[in-house]
Amino acid sequence: MSAVAAPPALRFPENWQHRHLLDLESLSASDITTLLDAAETLSERYRATGRKLSLLAGRTVANLFFENSTRTRNSFSLAAKRLGADTVEFSSSGSSVSKGETFIDTAKTIEAMGVDAVVTRHATPGTSHLLAQHLDCSVLNAGDGPHEHPTQGLLDILTIRQNRGSVRGLTVALVGDISHSRTARSNIWGLKKLGAHVIVCGPATLISKQWEELGVEVSYNLDAILPRCDVLNLLRIQFERQATRPFPSVREYALLYAMNAERMRMSKPDILIMAPGPINRGVEITPEVADGPQSVILQQVSNGVAVRMAALWLLLGDRHAPPNRGSADANEGGTHD
Incomplete structure (x- = not known):
């Protein structure tokens, strides 16, 4: 009978010195790699033990979400629970915020209950940085307006790395509503630090001049760049953040920028199709592409849990714990790793 493979070794990285995860702009390439490596190791250990x-x-861990979320909120909760942590779920609807309590006072109240980390999402850019200045616990940014969404950037990069082995040297295009996308910003910072060439593509009304200052290539013609792309990350149009419609019609946008079967034939045979979700079928992507063999959209969702496990562990874990400790039954008669 063949022996069951031991879970991968787990040792707290000595180079990790951060208390918060607020953005990817301030992280080094080494920091990002540490997060990605930890995500893969933790995911493998969880799958190996099944516990x-x-x-x-x-x-x-407290989830303080002031904007709607399905994937991010649920995956942070699941990540915390898979690591053995308790969770507190906060919703601004029906809370004291509706009675006039400030954002900071709400967060301090939750912290006073004894939480070790706050995961926050808010429509205003910079709110996670503000919390980090006022709270003693760790703060994780789950999206602050159009500024950044660091764990989304990390899970996207992890998905690319798993499928291509490395990000360095790849051409990655972010297509769609660039101006309002926190996902785009986090992807750009992370991808560039790891050596990828980044293209942002979409209508001119949705790409401001500031993007060129970040060292990315700007294009308004998807068909022109497709043959060069190794990865496409398709971003939805965020009408809720726009005062006026940025193009004549959704149909016209889809004709120019939707990834469909015809555009797949123009692309590299092994191109990766990604989307942070929620996806709008028929707008930025057609069903046959979203569900096709080059799509890694569901792999992104799975990697979201792994990346958030890594972020929570690196911010809250015991750097002095012995290597390989961590299964739920370690002290209950089970076989030690």
Whole structure:
């Protein structure tokens, strides 16, 4: 009978010195690689044992979301629970915020209940940085307006790395509503630090001049860049953040920028098709492409849990814990790793 492979070794990285995860702009290439490596190791350990890890047993993570979320909120909760942490779920609807309590006072109240980390999403850029200045616990940015969404950028990069081995030297295009996209900003910072060539593509009304200052290539013609692209990340149009419609009609946008079967034939045979979600079928992507063999959209969702496990562990974990500790039954008669 063949022996069951041992879970991968887990050791707290000595080079990690951060208390918060607020953006990718301030992280080094080494920091980003540390997060990606930890995500893969933690995911492999969870799959190998089939049980919760006890790495954050006794810790509490609070989700403070002031904007709607499905993937990010649920995956942060699942990530915390897979690490053995407790979670507190906050919704601004029906809370004291509706009675006039300030954002900072709300966060301080939650912290006073004994939480170790706050995961926050807010429509205003810079809110996670503001919290980090006022709270003693760790703060993780789950999206602050159009500014950044660091864990989304990390999970996108992890998905590329898993499929291509490395990000360095790849051409990655972000297509769609660039101006209002926090996902685009985090992807740009992370991809460039790891050596990718980044193109932003979309209508001129949705790409401001500032993007060129970030060292990316700007294009308004998807068909012209497709043959060069190794990866396409298709961003939805965020009508909720726009005062006026940026193009005549959704149909016209789809004709110019939707990834469809015809454009797939113009692309590299092994192109990766990504989308941070929620996707609008028939607008930025057609069903046959979203569900096709080059699509890694569901892999992105799966990697979201892994990346958020890594972020929570690196911010809250015990750097002095012995290597390989962490299965839920480590002290209950199970076989030690």
